[in-house]
Amino acid sequence: MINMKNVKKKILVVDDESDIVEIVSYNLVKAGYQVVSAENGEKAIQIAEEIQPNLIILDVMMPVMGGLEACKILRTKPAFKNTFIVFLTARDEEYAEVAGFDVGADDYIAKPIKPRVLLSRINAIMRRREPDKSDNNLLKIKVKDLTIDRNSFLVFRNEEKINLAKKEFELLYLLASKPNQVLSRNQIFQNIWGDSEKVTSRTIDVHIRKLREKIGNHYVITVKGVGYKVDLS
Numbered sequence: 001m002i003n004m005k006n007v008k009k010k011i012l013v014v015d016d017e018s019d020i021v022e023i024v025s026y027n028l029v030k031a032g033y034q035v036v037s038a039e040n041g042e043k044a045i046q047i048a049e050e051i052q053p054n055l056i057i058l059d060v061m062m063p064v065m066g067g068l069e070a071c072k073i074l075r076t077k078p079a080f081k082n083t084f085i086v087f088l089t090a091r092d093e094e095y096a097e098v099a100g101f102d103v104g105a106d107d108y109i110a111k112p113i114k115p116r117v118l119l120s121r122i123n124a125i126m127r128r129r130e131p132d133k134s135d136n137n138l139l140k141i142k143v144k145d146l147t148i149d150r151n152s153f154l155v156f157r158n159e160e161k162i163n164l165a166k167k168e169f170e171l172l173y174l175l176a177s178k179p180n181q182v183l184s185r186n187q188i189f190q191n192i193w194g195d196s197e198k199v200t201s202r203t204i205d206v207h208i209r210k211l212r213e214k215i216g217n218h219y220v221i222t223v224k225g226v227g228y229k230v231d232l233s
Contacts, residue, residue, distance in 0.1 A: 009126060010051055013037045014044040014067065015059040015088065020113065024057065024088070027115045028122065041070025048074060053083065055125065057109070060089040060100070068103055075104035075166055081153045084125050088113075101203065102210070104166035107193065124194055141176045143219055143230055148176050155215065167192065168211045171204075175220060175230040184227040 011033045015021050025035045036051055038044040041058065042065040048056060056074070058067035067087055074080040087100045090111040100108060109121055141148040147156045153169050155162045164172065170192050175183060183191075185201050208228060212220060221231045 009055075010034045010036070010053040011122070012044060012048055012051065012053040012056045014039070014041065014057060014062070014070070016040060016062045017059070020059070020088070020111070023113055023115070024118065027119060031119050031123070033122075041065030041067055041073075044070050045073055048080065048083075049077075052079065055084040055086065055122065057086050057088050057122075058105075060087055068099060071100070071105055072103040078152075081166070086122070086125065101167045101207065102165050106166075141173070143176050143179070143232065146176075146215065146219065148173055157215070162214055164211070164214060167207055168214070171207055172211055172215070172220070172230075175228060179230050179232045182223045182226050182229045188227065 009032075011028055013021055013024050013028070013035055014037070015024070016039050021037045021039075025037060028035045036047060036053070038047050040062045044056065044058065045065075058070055060067040067089070071085050071087075074083070074085065084106045085104060086107045086109055087105050088109050088111065107121060107125055109118060139150045141150075145157055146162075148169075149155070150173060153164075153166070155164055155169065155172065171188065174188065174191050185204050188204055208220060208222075219230060221229050223229060
């Protein structure tokens with residue numbers, strides 16, 4: 001049993017390349033984080049369930065189980081709905097970026113590792129705040145016949161559950177929490193992806209398209225040249 005009690009910020013580093021694990025772990029420990037490592041996605045899930053990390057860094061390509069599959073499995077478990085998950089990868093193709101966000105990733109950090117960039121991005125992610133849970137009015141939001149439950153990360157149309165990826169849920173929740181207010185792409189970017197350098201306007205548009213495919217086209221309105229809004233009319 002790994003003794004991780006009384007540690008405020010725990011990071012699980014998952015990569016099959018030992019030199020990558022070593023350099024990432026060294027810099028995170030030096031910055032004051034508690035670090036545990038795993039060599040593949042299957043082992044990562046096992047360790048994550050034991051230590052409940054605040055953040056998980058996953059390589060995309062690994063033996064036994066890759067990062068995308070591990071992330072998808074973790075996001076199905078209630079304990080990891082709000083855990084930050086970051087992909088660390090040499091793969092720079094746009095489809096890999098979108099696939100990662102679709103399964104619930106919060107950010108991407110590219111190899112080769114630049115320690116200052118790594119720490120800056122991890123620190124920025126750790127500073128992201130969840131909505132104030134004391135504000136009960138924002139825990140469940142109604143948009144027409146949709147109910148958006150922030151506690152469970154679930155969306156219902158009447159009694160029918162709609163399964164959304166983490167970023168799709170966060171996008172819908174953000175827009176629904178500011179009804180009839182137009183949010184620019186930059187505002188959406190800052191609220192959901194923070195300091196990520198990997199997100200483009202196209203990434204946001206793709207998430208909007210996927211969200212509409214699941215909930216319908218009439219909830220999220222495009223305001224041409226400005227951004228998006230949830231229309232309550």
